[in-house]
Structure formats: structure tokens, C-alpha cells
Amino acid sequence: MDYYRDTWAEINLDAIKWNVAKTIQHLADSMTMFAVVKANAYGHGDVQVAKAALNAGAKGLAVAFLDEALSLRKAGIKAPILVLGASRPDTAGIAAKYNISLTVHEKEWLTHIHMEEGQMLRIHIKCDTGMGRIGVKTIGELQSVIDELNQSESYVFEGIFTHFATADEVHTAYFEKQLQTFQELVSSIREKPRYIHCANSAATLRFQGAGVNTVRFGISMYGLTPSLEIQPLLPFELKPAFSLRTKIIQVKQMHAGEKVSYGATYEASEGEWIGTLPIGYADGWIRKLSGQEVLVDGKRAPIVGRICMDQCMIRLPREYSCGTEVTLIGRQGDDEIIMDEVARKLETINYEVPCVITARVPRVYKENGQVVHVSNPLL
Ligand SMILES: Cc1ncc(COP(=O)(O)O)c(C=O)c1O
Structure with a gap:
């Protein structure tokens, strides 16, 4: 027993696996799932959740920051990992060393990259189609990033993605506008990258990944609905973990x-x-x-x-x-x-509730009703 206090969070890994596997079944066979395990897997514990999700059929992992990706690598996880947020350009060499894919959100970023001779960095381009957060907005901006990537042997243009602002709302007009913008941006690329992704959990479950080849599945892997208003529209009942x-x-x-x-x-x-x-x-x-x-x-x-x-x-x-x-x-x-x-x-x-349950609360992982692991950073 790796904790001594009488308060603990119980994480049901069977529920995580069930939500992942059931969702994969719901998607086209050609679809790849990246499990979103940023923020310590929304407070559930990144390493254990990542292993469960990969075990259930997810092919890659997504995090917000490079430090989160490195901590998964340190734990021995070999699967593809994508950093969704903006990383400091001077950390590109570390990402390359650990085979972690980084996001480019503007051409300028590439001009500040520092890597050693012979290093190779996997890149996903982020498109801002209506979140107003990070990413390129126009075909021109996208093309200038691709031109810059093509100038160096050190880059692998591995993916392109966007993020929806309203996929969890019943009304779909804004979602459709964003999707159309993304489709136009993707269509403008001559040589398509391997991973094309836009769907969060809401778009994964409601629109089966919205017609591209990869999904980023977060909140519903944990058995939670992306919003109460679309809960009745979900294709099956999720299992909270x-x-x-x-x-x-x-x-x-x-x-x-x-x-x-x-x-x-x-x-x-x-x-x-x-x-x-x-x-x-x-x-x-x-x-x-x-x-x-x-x-x-x-x-x-x-x-x-x-x-x-x-x-x-x-x-x-x-x-x-x-x-x-x-x-x-x-x-x-x-x-x-x-x-x-x-x-x-x-x-x-x-989303916010498990994220803010602090590290002082040990996470106790269960499979088949048995405790299989305890995570307690204090001891
Ligand atoms: C860029 C990006 N992709 C995917 C996700 C996963 O979204 P969800 O948890 O709604 O599935 C998030 C979560 O905030 C995100 O920021």
C-alpha cells in the first residue's frame, strides 16, 4: 500500500479501456485515435491512462506541453506523442531526441528552431479555423509554413489539425463553418501528411471524427460527456472512470x-x-x-x-x-x-473537476475490481 491517508481517487482502468474500445468500434476502420492525456490525463494519471488507452486500441497520445510528453517517455511509453500546444523553439532538439511530435502554429516559430546536425523533428501544423487561439488562418500562411518545412531535411511533415470551439453544442452552424475552413486548408496541400485531425470527443462521437483520418479523444475516454446538452445525442452510454x-x-x-x-x-x-x-x-x-x-x-x-x-x-x-x-x-x-x-x-x-483534485490525493488504479497500481507523488 503506497498511501496512508484515508482519502483517495479510484481510477477504473476497465472503464477507460471500454470507452476507448467502444469508440473505436463506432469509427471507420481507417480512423486512428490519439488519446488526450494532457494535464495528468485530466487528473486521472497520465501513465496509467496512456497505457490503458493504448492497450484498448489508441495508436498515439496527445499532451499540451513538452514536459508532459517527456514524462511519458521517461515512464517507458514508446507510442507516438504529439504536443498540442506551442513549445519553445529552443526545445525542438529535445523533442527530436525523444521522438516527440511538435506543433507549428506560425512560420516565424520555425525560423527560431535549434536542433543538432542530423536530428529529425516530426511536425504537425495547427490551423486556427475559429478558436482564435493558436494556428495559421489562411492558405497563404499554411503554404508558407509548408515551404519552410520543405527547405530542410530535418523535418517530417507528419500532421495537420484544427480544434473546434462548439462541437459540444447542439447547434452545428459554427462547427460546420470551422470544418469547411479546415477542409479548404487541407485541400490546398499537394502532399498530404499522415495524420489529419480535427475531432475532439464531441466531434468523434457525434460526427465519427468529421471525415478525416485521426481523432483526438479526451473527455469521453474518461467516461464524461463533452457537455450536458449533447449527452442525449451520444451514440452510447459512457462509463465514468x-x-x-x-x-x-x-x-x-x-x-x-x-x-x-x-x-x-x-x-x-x-x-x-x-x-x-x-x-x-x-x-x-x-x-x-x-x-x-x-x-x-x-x-x-x-x-x-x-x-x-x-x-x-x-x-x-x-x-x-x-x-x-x-x-x-x-x-x-x-x-x-x-x-x-x-x-x-x-x-x-x-473537465475541470478531476483536473483540480490535487496531487496530495493518491490515485488508486483498479482493473477487474482489483487494485493494480497506486500513484502517490508524496512517497
Ligand atoms: C487541441 C485539443 N485537442 C483535443 C482536445 C480533447 O478534447 P476533449 O477532451 O473534448 O475530447 C483538447 C482538449 O481541450 C484540445 O485542447
């Missing part, structure tokens, strides 16, 4: 008028049972979650009073013993607290 659990560390019965937590904002009524949980805002369980319900014995119990740095308190329906398991995200008994419920309370999207 992330649960957050803890155990009650103390139970006490209160007298009427006794207070709970900082600011003494919560007042107990006579005989009320209060349980203390060893999780707080330093774990990413932030103060805005006061009032959020958790599951004890399959039943809901509210968080009362302010959430502290390392602890918070819940109102119990009756006395429970210390060590009783509590689920903050996930299924317990007949009830389930889904990521979207917590996201709603936080006034955000499901």
Missing part, C-alpha cells in the same frame, strides 16, 4: 446551538450527528462545495459549515462508526454522485 472516496475519522453528537467549522456559520440542532472527513480545499475539494452532498451507506449527507484546508464536516442521518467509507464522486450503493453534479455546484464544467 473517476471516483473520489474518503473515510469518516470522527463522529460526534451535537447539542442544539453548537457550531461547526471556521466562522461558526453552521449551527447544529439537538442530537444531530456530525462526521469529520479528512479532505479539504488543499485536495481540490474547495470551499464552494460547502452544502454539496456525499454518499454514506448509499445515502446522501450534506457537507455543513466551511470546508477547511484538510478536513470538512458532514451531517449524518444517524450515528456511524469511524472508518465508514464516504463517496464524494462516484457510485455507492444505489446512488451516484456524477462529475456533472459536482461541476454544477462549482459552476463549471466536468
Whole structure:
């Protein structure tokens, strides 16, 4: 056992594999899937998720920054890795050394690249078709990047891609406009690169990758819907992979008028049972979650009073013993607290919730109901 505290995130690798395999089945045979494992696999743990996704049929991985790609290489992962974001040009040599593909977002970037003699860098060109983020916008800009690539033997023009701003919305007009712009840009290239990609999870599941040959599959690999509004349009039900659990560390019965937590904002009524949980805002369980319900014995119990740095308190329906398991995200008994419920309370999207569960919370990986790995950067 590689952790000693009573709070942990449980990552169901079978769910990750199922979501990947089921999605691949849903796509044309010619389609290649890159699993998006940036941000420590949206808080799930990049190495374990990457291995599970590759095992289930993904052919490559995508991250946001070179450091994330290098950490996967350090862990022994050999699959193609693409850095989606802009990297510093002076890091091109390191990317080449570790066979990591980088994104070019403007011609200027290529003129600052530094690599040693004989090094070879794989390049994907990013097109900005309507995100307004990074990328080339016109056929002219695209062609000037390709001309620059063609001037050197050190580059392999491996891919071209764009990113949708609204694929997770029911209305498709803006998505279609972006797709058309991308198609025009791709059509203008004489020698097409190996990977042509535009679809995130929403476009992968709704439009089967939007007619090109590669998808970048992120949020739905984790079993989460890209948005609540398109959930009814998804071709199958996804399996959530992330649960957050803890155990009650103390139970006490209160007298009427006794207070709970900082600011003494919560007042107990006579005989009320209060349980203390060893999780707080330093774990990413932030103060805005006061009032959020958790599951004890399959039943809901509210968080009362302010959430502290390392602890918070819940109102119990009756006395429970210390060590009783509590689920903050996930299924317990007949009830389930889904990521979207917590996201709603936080006034955000499901993507953000596991990302902000901090490294202090160990990740416990399960396969076939058994713990197969524990990741705890503290020990
Ligand atoms: C460039 C890029 N591609 C793909 C993805 C994956 O998107 P999703 O998680 O919606 O599948 C992201 C995620 O933000 C991204 O920024």
C-alpha cells in the first residue's frame, strides 16, 4: 500500500479501456485515435491512462506541453506523442531526441528552431479555423509554413489539425463553418501528411471524427460527456472512470446551538450527528462545495459549515462508526454522485473537476475490481 491517508481517487482502468474500445468500434476502420492525456490525463494519471488507452486500441497520445510528453517517455511509453500546444523553439532538439511530435502554429516559430546536425523533428501544423487561439488562418500562411518545412531535411511533415470551439453544442452552424475552413486548408496541400485531425470527443462521437483520418479523444475516454446538452445525442452510454472516496475519522453528537467549522456559520440542532472527513480545499475539494452532498451507506449527507484546508464536516442521518467509507464522486450503493453534479455546484464544467483534485490525493488504479497500481507523488 503506497498511501496512508484515508482519502483517495479510484481510477477504473476497465472503464477507460471500454470507452476507448467502444469508440473505436463506432469509427471507420481507417480512423486512428490519439488519446488526450494532457494535464495528468485530466487528473486521472497520465501513465496509467496512456497505457490503458493504448492497450484498448489508441495508436498515439496527445499532451499540451513538452514536459508532459517527456514524462511519458521517461515512464517507458514508446507510442507516438504529439504536443498540442506551442513549445519553445529552443526545445525542438529535445523533442527530436525523444521522438516527440511538435506543433507549428506560425512560420516565424520555425525560423527560431535549434536542433543538432542530423536530428529529425516530426511536425504537425495547427490551423486556427475559429478558436482564435493558436494556428495559421489562411492558405497563404499554411503554404508558407509548408515551404519552410520543405527547405530542410530535418523535418517530417507528419500532421495537420484544427480544434473546434462548439462541437459540444447542439447547434452545428459554427462547427460546420470551422470544418469547411479546415477542409479548404487541407485541400490546398499537394502532399498530404499522415495524420489529419480535427475531432475532439464531441466531434468523434457525434460526427465519427468529421471525415478525416485521426481523432483526438479526451473527455469521453474518461467516461464524461463533452457537455450536458449533447449527452442525449451520444451514440452510447459512457462509463465514468473517476471516483473520489474518503473515510469518516470522527463522529460526534451535537447539542442544539453548537457550531461547526471556521466562522461558526453552521449551527447544529439537538442530537444531530456530525462526521469529520479528512479532505479539504488543499485536495481540490474547495470551499464552494460547502452544502454539496456525499454518499454514506448509499445515502446522501450534506457537507455543513466551511470546508477547511484538510478536513470538512458532514451531517449524518444517524450515528456511524469511524472508518465508514464516504463517496464524494462516484457510485455507492444505489446512488451516484456524477462529475456533472459536482461541476454544477462549482459552476463549471466536468473537465475541470478531476483536473483540480490535487496531487496530495493518491490515485488508486483498479482493473477487474482489483487494485493494480497506486500513484502517490508524496512517497
Ligand atoms: C487541441 C485539443 N485537442 C483535443 C482536445 C480533447 O478534447 P476533449 O477532451 O473534448 O475530447 C483538447 C482538449 O481541450 C484540445 O485542447
